[in-house]
Amino acid sequence: MPSGTLELVINLHEDEFRIYRLQQLEECKRFSGAMVSGTYAGSFVIDAHQQASVMGVHFRPGGAFPFLGAAVSELADTHVDLETLWGSAARRLRERLCAAREPAERFRLLEEALTAHLFHPMEHHYAVLFALNVFIRADSDSSVRDVAKMVGLSQRRFIQVFAREVGLTPKLFCRLRRFQRAFRSLRQARLPDWSRLATECGYCDQSHFIRDFRNFSGLQPTEYLRQRSARVKENHVPLPY
Numbered sequence: 001m002p003s004g005t006l007e008l009v010i011n012l013h014e015d016e017f018r019i020y021r022l023q024q025l026e027e028c029k030r031f032s033g034a035m036v037s038g039t040y041a042g043s044f045v046i047d048a049h050q051q052a053s054v055m056g057v058h059f060r061p062g063g064a065f066p067f068l069g070a071a072v073s074e075l076a077d078t079h080v081d082l083e084t085l086w087g088s089a090a091r092r093l094r095e096r097l098c099a100a101r102e103p104a105e106r107f108r109l110l111e112e113a114l115t116a117h118l119f120h121p122m123e124h125h126y127a128v129l130f131a132l133n134v135f136i137r138a139d140s141d142s143s144v145r146d147v148a149k150m151v152g153l154s155q156r157r158f159i160q161v162f163a164r165e166v167g168l169t170p171k172l173f174c175r176l177r178r179f180q181r182a183f184r185s186l187r188q189a190r191l192p193d194w195s196r197l198a199t200e201c202g203y204c205d206q207s208h209f210i211r212d213f214r215n216f217s218g219l220q221p222t223e224y225l226r227q228r229s230a231r232v233k234e235n236h237v238p239l240p241y
Helices: 048-052 082-086 088-099 103-116 126-136 144-151 155-166 170-188 194-200 206-217 221-227
Strands: 007-011 017-021 024-031 034-037 054-058 079-081
Touching: 007 088, 024 079, 034 082, 034 088, 048 054, 054 103, 079 082, 082 088, 088 103, 126 144, 126 155, 126 170, 144 155, 144 170, 155 170, 170 194, 170 206, 170 221, 194 206, 206 221
Parallel strands: none
Antiparallel strands: 007 034, 007 054, 017 024, 034 079
């Protein structure tokens, strides 16, 4: 499921990742065993057999920007081999992680690699930091125009700096945050009151909630209820294939 964040993932089991589209499960895109998963505005499918031994970094919103050497917006809705961004250091990192025997050693190696690839300062642009603090609040109803005015930028400039560091436009980021609230609520619900759930999560009405949920997840809310499983990790849904 889309989360509005980036992940750097390394497969310690085999030197490959396979990514599928929900509508095209007979085809896949192949990536090396060290890759970056960009900010997606829709769902994608992974091969569960590849999850035998995987480690990586799940960055907070905007947190990946200093380490990638590229505008995060360029990685939206895509995966990319880490070697494309880090060169041969990505391959050497995976080899060292595979050779390490202890988890603590692997985390140390990964932390060293991140520190060695600080392409940008760790600090966010002041407008991005302010906006994230506003948008992540569950009770926030501030619009993009409101926040741009608060930080003293034109709306166009604010959207540019936000997308560069976060990977999504402010409007899309807020829609994904709302979807995530609904997704978490639905995951815990036994017999959901659809209208109440939609209202509590910030949707205008039930139809708005259903339409947004389908657009982001590729599933109807009722389909998700049938397929959810407490044993699946966060933001993942098992598919009956």
